[in-house]
Amino acid sequence: xxxxxxxxxxxxxxxxxxxxxxxxxxxxxxxxxxxxxxxxxxxxxxxxxxxxxxxxxxxxxxxxxxxxxxxxxxxxxxxxxxxxxxxxxxxxxxxxxxxxxxxxxxxxxxxxxxxxxxxxxxxxxxxxxxxxxxxxxxxxxxxxxxxxxxxxxxxxxxxxxxxxxxxxxxxxxxxxxxxxxxxxxxxxxxxxxxxxxxxxxxxxxxxxxxxxxxxxxxxxxxxxxxxxxxxxxxxxxxxxxxxxxxxxxxxxxxxxxxxxxxxxxxxxxxxxxxxxxxxxxxxxxxxxxxxxxxxxxxxxxxxxxxxxxxxxxxxxxxxxxxxxxxxxxxxxxxxxxxxxxxxxxxxxxxxxxxxxxxxxxxxxxxxxxxxxxxxxxxxxxxxxxxxxxxxxxxxxxxxxxxxxxxxxxxxxxxxxxxxxxxxxxxxxxxxxxxxxxxxxxxxxxxxxxxxxxxxxxxxxxxxxxxxxxx
Amino acid sequence: xxxxxxxxxxxxxxxxxxxxxxxxxxxxxxxxxxxxxxxxxxxxxxxxxxxxxxxxxxxxxxxxxxxxxxxxxxxxxxxxxxxxxxxxxxxxxxxxxxxxxxxxxxxxxxxxxxxxxxxxxxxxxxxxxxxxxxxxxxxxxxxxxxxxxxxxxxxxxxxxxxxxxxxxxxxxxxxxxxxxxxxxxxxxxxxxxxxxxxxxxxxxxxxxxxxxxxxxxxxxxxxxxxxxxxxxxxxxxxxxxxxxxxxxxxxxxxxxxxxxxxxxxxxxxxxxxxxxxxxxxxxxxxxxxxxxxxxxxxxxxxxxxxxxxxxxxxxxxxxxxxxxxxxxxxxxxxxxxxxxxxxxxxxxxxxxxxxxxxxxxxxxxxxxxxxxxxxxxxxxxxxxxxxxxxxxxxxxxxxxxxxxxxxxxxxxxxxxxxxxxxxxxxxxxxxxxxxxxxxxxxxxxxxxxxxxxxxxxxxxxxxxxxxxxxxxxxxxxxxxxxxxxxxxxxxxxxxx
Numbered sequence: 001x002x003x004x005x006x007x008x009x010x011x012x013x014x015x016x017x018x019x020x021x022x023x024x025x026x027x028x029x030x031x032x033x034x035x036x037x038x039x040x041x042x043x044x045x046x047x048x049x050x051x052x053x054x055x056x057x058x059x060x061x062x063x064x065x066x067x068x069x070x071x072x073x074x075x076x077x078x079x080x081x082x083x084x085x086x087x088x089x090x091x092x093x094x095x096x097x098x099x100x101x102x103x104x105x106x107x108x109x110x111x112x113x114x115x116x117x118x119x120x121x122x123x124x125x126x127x128x129x130x131x132x133x134x135x136x137x138x139x140x141x142x143x144x145x146x147x148x149x150x151x152x153x154x155x156x157x158x159x160x161x162x163x164x165x166x167x168x169x170x171x172x173x174x175x176x177x178x179x180x181x182x183x184x185x186x187x188x189x190x191x192x193x194x195x196x197x198x199x200x201x202x203x204x205x206x207x208x209x210x211x212x213x214x215x216x217x218x219x220x221x222x223x224x225x226x227x228x229x230x231x232x233x234x235x236x237x238x239x240x241x242x243x244x245x246x247x248x249x250x251x252x253x254x255x256x257x258x259x260x261x262x263x264x265x266x267x268x269x270x271x272x273x274x275x276x277x278x279x280x281x282x283x284x285x286x287x288x289x290x291x292x293x294x295x296x297x298x299x300x301x302x303x304x305x306x307x308x309x310x311x312x313x314x315x316x317x318x319x320x321x322x323x324x325x326x327x328x329x330x331x332x333x334x335x336x337x338x339x340x341x342x343x344x345x346x347x348x349x350x351x352x353x354x355x356x357x358x359x360x361x362x363x364x365x366x367x368x369x370x371x372x373x374x375x376x377x378x379x380x381x382x383x384x385x386x387x388x389x390x391x392x393x394x395x396x397x398x399x400x401x402x403x404x405x406x407x408x409x410x411x412x413x414x415x416x417x418x419x420x421x422x423x424x425x426x427x428x429x430x431x432x433x434x435x436x437x438x439x440x441x442x443x444x445x446x447x448x449x450x451x452x453x454x455x456x457x458x459x460x461x462x463x464x465x466x467x468x469x470x
Numbered sequence: 471x472x473x474x475x476x477x478x479x480x481x482x483x484x485x486x487x488x489x490x491x492x493x494x495x496x497x498x499x500x501x502x503x504x505x506x507x508x509x510x511x512x513x514x515x516x517x518x519x520x521x522x523x524x525x526x527x528x529x530x531x532x533x534x535x536x537x538x539x540x541x542x543x544x545x546x547x548x549x550x551x552x553x554x555x556x557x558x559x560x561x562x563x564x565x566x567x568x569x570x571x572x573x574x575x576x577x578x579x580x581x582x583x584x585x586x587x588x589x590x591x592x593x594x595x596x597x598x599x600x601x602x603x604x605x606x607x608x609x610x611x612x613x614x615x616x617x618x619x620x621x622x623x624x625x626x627x628x629x630x631x632x633x634x635x636x637x638x639x640x641x642x643x644x645x646x647x648x649x650x651x652x653x654x655x656x657x658x659x660x661x662x663x664x665x666x667x668x669x670x671x672x673x674x675x676x677x678x679x680x681x682x683x684x685x686x687x688x689x690x691x692x693x694x695x696x697x698x699x700x701x702x703x704x705x706x707x708x709x710x711x712x713x714x715x716x717x718x719x720x721x722x723x724x725x726x727x728x729x730x731x732x733x734x735x736x737x738x739x740x741x742x743x744x745x746x747x748x749x750x751x752x753x754x755x756x757x758x759x760x761x762x763x764x765x766x767x768x769x770x771x772x773x774x775x776x777x778x779x780x781x782x783x784x785x786x787x788x789x790x791x792x793x794x795x796x797x798x799x800x801x802x803x804x805x806x807x808x809x810x811x812x813x814x815x816x817x818x819x820x821x822x823x824x825x826x827x828x829x830x831x832x833x834x835x836x837x838x839x840x841x842x843x844x845x846x847x848x849x850x851x852x853x854x855x856x857x858x859x860x861x862x863x864x865x866x867x868x869x870x871x872x873x874x875x876x877x878x879x880x881x882x883x884x885x886x887x888x889x890x891x892x893x894x895x896x897x898x899x900x901x902x903x904x905x906x907x908x909x910x911x912x913x914x915x916x917x918x919x920x921x922x923x924x925x926x927x928x929x930x931x932x933x934x935x936x937x938x939x940x941x942x943x944x945x946x947x948x949x950x951x952x953x954x955x956x957x958x959x960x961x962x963x964x965x966x
Contacts, residue, residue, distance in 0.1 A: 316538055356490075372611060373604035382600065382644070383539055389652035397648055401641045408637055412630065420618055420626050461538040 710827020
């Protein structure tokens with residue numbers, strides 16, 4: 001019954017096609033049916049993923065696809081994160097000419113992210129990369145503004161470049177070892193020519209950095225976050241990362257014997273943390289700021305990847321951080337989506353007096369991204385830094401802490417004006433802030449989930465603590 | 471019981487925050503009621519406390535939290551934490567009474583203060599490094615909002631400075647915690663286990679680096695020279711209750727960290743670097759006293775005396791690490807003095823900051839030269855301020871004398887040259903007497919004209935704190951009985 005092992009993926013694909021078909025036959029103002037179909041598919045997929053998580057870890061389809069804890073966590077996080085994107089994007093997408101197409105693209109790109117996460121074979125990885133990327137280009141360009149067009153072009157060009165780089169790496173690795181399967185790669189690496197293997201490893205890991213939106217494949221992220229529609233921006237900065245980071249985790253687990261792979265990942269992590277935070281410091285547009293902040297977050301997420309296999313904490317801490325990052329980042333984007341006209345940090349001045357609930361969601365999201373306890377990202381940062389030190393790379397833990405201090409600057413610049421109004425808040429004008437209702441609700445849900453996941457980090461850890469299968 | 475003590479203010483804060491329709495009066499009274507219940511709870515804890523013996527805890531509770539990284543919800547009390555828990559409840563209760571006159575968003579302020587109280591109690595009750603850090607960091611967020619939302623002057627800037635500095639300190643602390651975890655065997659964040667079997671005992675380099683991270687974090691919080699520059703602006707611009715809590719309770723988190731975390735968990739490194747701690751303590755004592763002498767602003771003056779008073783604590787814990795050629799008894803006296811000083815300073819400085827708040831409330835300035843002859847206009851204020859000042863300069867009969875006597879008896883016996891810090895006491899006496907003279911005696915002039923004397927709520931918030939300082943100064947035994955065994959245990963741990 002191998003096909004049943006891919007039920008969560010099949011549900012995403014079915015949902016995407018059903019949404020597209022439904023959209024073709026619906027009048028423009030009744031596209032909510034397509035929305036319902038997409039949401040149902042995502043829900044069903046997350047339930048199926050949760051059920052599969054309880055099952056045994058194994059590989060399916062001749063060892064090309066892993067069904068283990070990491071894949072299960074990625075499936076669950078991707079499905080639920082996409083559902084949140086749907087929630088925060090409804091106000092923007094409802095009644096749009098291409099509403100149902102947007103849902104279809106979201107689901108297809110989500111499916112691609114899941115396939116990338118589960119791939120246990122270089123060729124499946126390559127296919128997943130394309131499946132995740134191509135709908136993403138369309139999503140970024142969906143908004144039909146000059147900024148969106150530019151962002152889509154930038155994303156596409158970088159995606160093409162890094163995709164080709166990755167395929168080159170796959171080719172070289174295949175040439176050097178005669179196999180694309182991770183299990184056999186692991187066996188044959190010691191006998192393969194070092195230079196070729198190193199080149200292949202660098203090219204594949206580097207190619208995946210585009211999907212992760214991490215240094216050096218990050219140039220599209222701030223533009224996409226700023227220029228695309230807010231739902232597309234939220235999706236593009238969250239969901240592809242989940243797949244890409246689990247994929248890098250599996251690759252590094254296999255390629256660790258190759259000299260320098262761990263160091264490469266460690267350096268990419270450090271570069272992301274430093275560059276992303278420094279670049280975010282100077283931003284004034286909240287969306288672009290969030291874009292750079294996600295570049296920095298990829299750096300944090302790569303920290304445990306550098307020590308996979310050396311510390312037992314690496315895999316569960318990465319999965320916990322991924323879930324935490326997804327929900328917290330989406331909470332911040334949901335606040336942005338609720339107040340779409342405010343494209344400047346100063347425009348948030350007095351939000352706390354007018355809309356205490358929304359301001360609280362923003363506060364939780366920003367303090368969360370910073371890593372303030374007891375939010376989920378704190379648990380993630382703590383466990384990943386601990387894993388790095390535990391795995392013999394204490395310098396990475398130091399970089400995590402120092403760059404967190406850097407990031408304090410821009411998080412404060414955003415929520416401080418929101419909480420420090422010039423006038424007493426009793427007189428703050430509620431009419432000055434009229435949030436989009438469903439995005440505000442999504443912000444509340446995500447903020448609560450971000451704290452709840454932090455408090456229940458032990459439970460999440462127990463779920464995420466499983467071996468990687470090859 | 472201990473968890474109830476920590477969680478009750480949190481629940482009350484959530485209720486207050488979620489009830490926008492609640493009238494102000496009810497919010498103020500609710501806060502007083504909850505803080506009263508907290509005092510009763512901590513009194514019950516104290517009465518039910520029996521010395522658990524070295525490296526054991528009373529009222530212990532443990533629930534798994536993130537077992538994968540060896541972290542649990544683990545709380546408990548011993549002779550080091552119980553006095554500070556009691557101090558926290560008392561100081562917050564005094565603030566609740568003081569704030570009965572608060573006009574600016576009293577409901578939100580009460581919620582914030584209750585939240586802050588829960589975080590402070592959590593820090594002193596925590597027996598797990600991650601849990602400690604969670605509460606430690608949240609206390610910073612709460613205090614930041616209190617300064618920014620209810621402060622005056624350049625409050626936003628001071629709050630930001632406070633946040634940046636103390637957050638930096640907390641991150642250094644976190645790095646140290648991770649280092650302790652990574653070196654422990656089996657891996658754990660549990661404080662009791664780490665003190666039982668200290669990691670890095672024979673790795674002076676790594677041990678020294680981990681200790682350095684911890685020391686930076688704790689020194690920022692305490693604060694000691696040269697990490698104290700965030701303190702005066704934070705105090706100057708904070709509201710009275712904020713200042714009282716900041717000086718009375720939050721500063722103790724740093725010094726508590728020395729005796730609870732740094733000394734027991736890194737004894738070898740502590741012994742190696744004890745002289746640095748002693749030196750920093752001495753410099754803090756003298757620098758704090760001399761800079762306080764130069765202040766013309768009452769609140770800044772009291773803030774710098776905090777640097778001076780906390781310096782005595784640092785000096786004492788440093789001396790306790792100088793093991794060569796000293797006897798354990800002297801070091802035990804020094805550590806006992808350090809803990810008593812934490813409690814004493816919390817009571818007295820809390821009272822002084824509440825009184826300073828009255829000045830700003832009546833006349834909008836803390837400038838000593840703007841007043842004169844307050845003694846005739848506001849006798850109640852004058853009496854309480856004088857009592858507070860004399861208590862703070864270490865007059866025998868008050869708790870400060872007991873604490874400082876023990877600190878010096880223990881430290882000088884261990885490291886003779888620390889006697890130089892006695893000059894700090896002299897300078898402090900001079901500056902307090904000079905401040906009293908400027909404010910209270912002479913002609914009624916400047917802002918003193920029409921100065922309204924203390925209201926009942928202000929008297930009833932300040933007087934109990936000073937009364938407690940007096941009681942502890944005359945009958946210190948109950949407190950010492952609790953502290954001494956724990957101090958002995960710490961000295962034993964450092965000596966390993």
